[in-house]
Structures are given as C-alpha cells and as structure tokens.
Amino acid sequence: MPTPSETPEFNERYSRQTRFAPFGAQGQHNLEHTHVLVMGAGALGSHIAEQLVRMGIGKLTIVDMDIVELTNLHRQALYDETDVTEMRPKVYALADKLKVINSNVEVDPIYEEITSTNIETMIQDINPDILLDGMDHFAIRFLFNEVCHKLNLPWIYGAAVGGKGSVYAIDYTGPCLRCFMEETPETAESCAINGVIPPVIMQVVSYQIAELMRYVSGKGFSGKLITVSPFEVKQQSMDVSRFKNPNCTVCAQGNYEYLGKRQSNVIEGSCGDTFVFRFKPDHFDNADLFPGQILKANPYVKLLNVDGYEATLFKDGRMNVHHIEDENTAETLYRTLLKAVK
Ligand SMILES: [Zn+2]
Numbered sequence: 001m002p003t004p005s006e007t008p009e010f011n012e013r014y015s016r017q018t019r020f021a022p023f024g025a026q027g028q029h030n031l032e033h034t035h036v037l038v039m040g041a042g043a044l045g046s047h048i049a050e051q052l053v054r055m056g057i058g059k060l061t062i063v064d065m066d067i068v069e070l071t072n073l074h075r076q077a078l079y080d081e082t083d084v085t086e087m088r089p090k091v092y093a094l095a096d097k098l099k100v101i102n103s104n105v106e107v108d109p110i111y112e113e114i115t116s117t118n119i120e121t122m123i124q125d126i127n128p129d130i131l132l133d134g135m136d137h138f139a140i141r142f143l144f145n146e147v148c149h150k151l152n153l154p155w156i157y158g159a160a161v162g163g164k165g166s167v168y169a170i171d172y173t174g175p176c177l178r179c180f181m182e183e184t185p186e187t188a189e190s191c192a193i194n195g196v197i198p199p200v201i202m203q204v205v206s207y208q209i210a211e212l213m214r215y216v217s218g219k220g221f222s223g224k225l226i227t228v229s230p231f232e233v234k235q236q237s238m239d240v241s242r243f244k245n246p247n248c249t250v251c252a253q254g255n256y257e258y259l260g261k262r263q264s265n266v267i268e269g270s271c272g273d274t275f276v277f278r279f280k281p282d283h284f285d286n287a288d289l290f291p292g293q294i295l296k297a298n299p300y301v302k303l304l305n306v307d308g309y310e311a312t313l314f315k316d317g318r319m320n321v322h323h324i325e326d327e328n329t330a331e332t333l334y335r336t337l338l339k340a341v342k
Contacts, residue, residue, distance in 0.1 A: 014056050027217035028056065034216055035059040037128035039114060039144065041090035042066070043196065044158050045134025046077040047205040052212075053098045053105045060098070061108040061126050064091045065314060067301050075198045087312075089300050111300065113316060114140065116261045119147050130215065131155040132208055139258075145170070145177040146256040154221075156211050158204045162194040163231040165204035168240070169211035169221035176251040180225075180243035199230040267327075267334050275330040279317040279341065287313055289341045307333060 011018070018028045036057055038045050041064035049062055068076075068083035068090055083093040091109035098107045114122070114135075123131070131153055133144055141157055148155040154171040170176055207226050215221060224237040249255045266278045287294055287302050290313075296303040302313045311321040319337075324330045 017055060022219065023213055023217050027213060030216040030218070031213075032056055032058050034130065035061070035126075035128045036212070037123065037126055037131045038062045038134050039131060039140075040064055040134035040136065041094050042072065042134060042136045043075045043077075043198075043201045044136070044160060044205055044208070045132075046079065046090070046094055047201060048132050048134050048208060049094055049098060049107075050077045050101065051205065051209050053102045053107065055209075056102065057105055059106040059108070061110060061128060062091050062094060063110040063112060063114055063122070064089070065111055065113040065316070065318075066090050067312070068093055075196065075201050087296060087298055087301050087303065092300075113314075113318065114143075115263060116143055116258050117263070119143060120150070120259065123147060123151055123153065128153070130212065132212065133157045133159075136160075141177060143258040146250055146259040149176060149250050149254070150256060150259065154215065156208045156221075158208045160200045160204045161196050163197055163200060163229055165200040165228045167204055167207040167211065167226045167228075168224075169208075169215070171221055172251075174221070174223050175240055175244040176248060178250040179245040179248045180240055197231060200228065203228040203230055203235075267330055269327070269330075273323050273325070275321050275324050275327075277311075277319040277321060277330075277334050277337065279313075279319060279338070281315065281317045283317050283341050284313055284315050286341065290337055291340050306337060309333065 014028050017023055018025045034057060036052055038048050038060065041049065041062050045062065045064065049060060052060055067087045068079045070084050073079060073081070073084070078097045079090070079093055089111045091111050095107045095109040098105065112122070131144065131148055133141060133156060135141065138159065144155055144157070148170070152172065154169070156167065156169040157177060158167050159165060168177070211221055223239060223241055225240045226235070226237045228235045246252055249257065268276050284302065287304060290304060290306050292304055292306040294302055294304055300315055304311045304313055306321070309321050309324060311319050313319045321330070321333065324333070
C-alpha cells in the first residue's frame, strides 16, 4: 500500500507548494508526519487550522472552550451565522468544516479550558511535535513559554490587537519569550477594548505558517521577532539572538512562575466589560437554580439572564457575565448567585 504522499492524486493536490523549491517534496513529506497543537480557536487559531489542513498537515489538535459569537465573524475563519445561532463550541464547528476541506487530515478537537494547572498534563497527553499560539489574551503566553521550555517543545508565538501584530518562533537555541519580555507588551491590550482588524490577523498567521514551513523543511526558525502594522503599511523584523538572557528565570534557571500556579480568583475581569465567574461543574445541570431565566441551551452551553445580566454558562461551571459596570457590581452579583445555588 502506498502512503498518501506516494499517490498521484496526493502529489497533484499539494503540487503548488512542493514546487516551491525551499519547501519541496521533502517539506511536504515532513509536514504530513507533523502533529501540530493549536491553542485557541479564535481569529489566529481558526486561520492557522484552516491553512494547515489545506496544506496537508499530518495531525491537528485544537483546544478551546468558547462558543462562536457574532462579534467573532468579521475576523475568524470558517465560522458562520448558524454557528452563532446554535451557540456551537468553536472547536466542534471548526472540526466539522476542516473535515470537508481535507479528509486526509486527522483533526482532534478538545473542548476544554487551558489553565496553569491542566496545561502540562494536557500537552503530555496530546504529545504534539510543535505548539502554535492562537490565543487572544497575553498572560497565557508566559504559561506557554514555561510549559514548552519544561517539555522541550518548540512553539510559535503570535499576537494581534488593534492594528498591530507580532510573531516569534521559539526553540532552545534562541532567547525565550521571557528573555526579552519581562512585562506584557503593547499587543497585550484587550481586543474588546482596542478592537482588532482582519489584516493584522492574516499577517500574523502568514508568518506563523511560514515559520512552521521553515521548521518542517529543516531550515529552522528565522530567529526574528516580526512586528506588523498593515494599516500603517509598516513591518519590522528584528534579530533577537542578542537578547538571550543568561540569567533568564525560565530558559536559564528553569524557574516556572506561572506553571502549576493555582487560580485563586473565582471572579476575574475578561475582555472589556465581561467578567468570568467560577461555579462548580454540576451548576451547569442545575442552572435553573440561578435567579433569572435560561434563554437558550445546548449540551455545551446555556445562555442565561441572571438578575438582568446576560450570561453564558459553560459545562465546566465557568460563567461569562456581560456588560457589568465594575468589579464591585461583579462581586455583589457573584455572591447573590452563589447563595441561590447553594
Ligand atoms: Zn529566556
């Protein structure tokens, strides 16, 4: 039995990228034997997933625990209005569409939240060759940086917010993210507040995919920190090898500040005026105990009106409450809800 890469149909399918000599048939062969883990199925993650599946990646695992919302559609790949109406989890909506695009690719959707306490076991279980960052909030990248260093896993950081984006592919030879980013950078600002435009997403994803192609074809990562501002028609790439910090807490000392750290907050501010409340998973099944109404429900998520606020309750007990004025209001509401379900 010939492997898929030896059949004429397969050769034809990918001919336009294999004829690009620096990638070539060898690059394609290696790509076909690569397992990519995409963290996040939002703007970056959905575009990365679509492109890799079209290109014939061997296996793709996608982790996310959000549902498709109307405000996602302007910049995220493959989702549509039906997904919004049905409140479909992004990973399942994406997996269905990816299977139709390329049935040769094994796609494994994981509907789970990524946290500092579950990430290490999650990655060990998935056992990918490389991790691609498709997240939309910054702090989690310090967690990726630590876990990938600990597990010796190469990863490609990508961030997009407002009109700006940045990409950096990291392995053990170069500086890690912590070497040159002690503080959360400008691109750490929230998309809900600062917006984000589609061309930034496309450019960030382009460079992430290009770095991945370099990696699988044996050229190695570029070692450049790439920043793009398509609206300003500007871009920059900077050699960051000189930023390798010999005293870096992560890549020199192996001290992991974020990894394994317990989440103490039951309430946290999320994007803009949304707060995340944490209840127990069984509160999902007993959602009728919350004051208010269940407006819509499917097996994964329930849309509620709690005390006049619109809220999305997930299977794991997470609740996103929208349009809350401030933290005090959030705390009062959380206490009220907790009392009602106890
Ligand atoms: Zn470092």
